[in-house]
Amino acid sequence: MTENAILIKQGAEARVYTAPFLTKKAIIKERFGKAYRHPILDKKLTARRITQEARSLFKCYKSGVDTPVLYFVDMENSKIYMEFIEGKVVKDLILENKEIKKDQLAEKIGIAIARMHSVDVIHGDLTTSNLLLRDSNKSLVVIDFGLSYVSSLPEDKAVDLYVLERTFLSTHPNFENMFAEILEAYAKNYKASKEILAKFADVRLRGRKRNMVG
Ligand SMILES: Nc1ncnc2c1ncn2[C@@H]1O[C@H](COP(=O)(O)OP(=O)(O)O)[C@@H](O)[C@H]1O
Ligand SMILES: [Mg+2]
Incomplete structure (x- = not known):
């Protein structure tokens, strides 16, 4: 090395x-x-x-x-x-739950995903470990694109959102409303989001059924 x-x-x-x-x-x-x-x-x-x-x-x-x-x-x-980003991992920020402006953070995340999806980049591993907040200007940084790919399919974008929702359910169960705020910012800042959010509802439903079956 x-x-x-x-x-x-x-x-x-x-x-x-x-x-x-x-x-x-x-x-x-x-x-x-x-x-x-x-x-x-x-x-x-x-x-x-x-x-x-x-x-x-x-x-x-x-x-x-x-x-x-x-x-x-x-x-x-x-x-x-x-x-090298001088900053903090969003996962840790939420877990520590101090000095964070939750609604501002949610808005930043929603806007970043909207922009990323608007150029058809599917992240592939959208978790709070792969989001950083810069110390200097509090800008939200997306990292870890090793599983990313290019697709314009609403379904692929919906799955990206679903992965993030699962992270909130498993890692930040007390912050479920934060995910709702992320979705809201995503929808507001992305013209083509309507179809994606409809797909998202399907993906969620499928996920739930899968969980019930085992
Ligand atoms: N550009 C970067 N600036 C600062 N820290 C980073 C950067 N890239 C990665 N890290 C740190 O390293 C960790 C692992 O990097 P990541 O790219 O997510 O690899 P992995 O595939 O192992 O998850 C991140 O969670 C973050 O803490
Ligand atoms: Mg990672």
């Missing part, structure tokens, strides 16, 4: 480091394969994830969603270099 890199998170498919990059503090995300997968397939999957992450980061950035600035993609070594 790069000199002076400090490991901050060891995940199942990626290691996240902080390290200096040129004159700045950067995040390096290194993807690695799974031992049980066929090596050629594995290399392909890893490469695809990296390409998806870099592409979506850039697409979102252009659409006005605050995301880490992409510095460098090192395909050979399966690494992405990006801006």
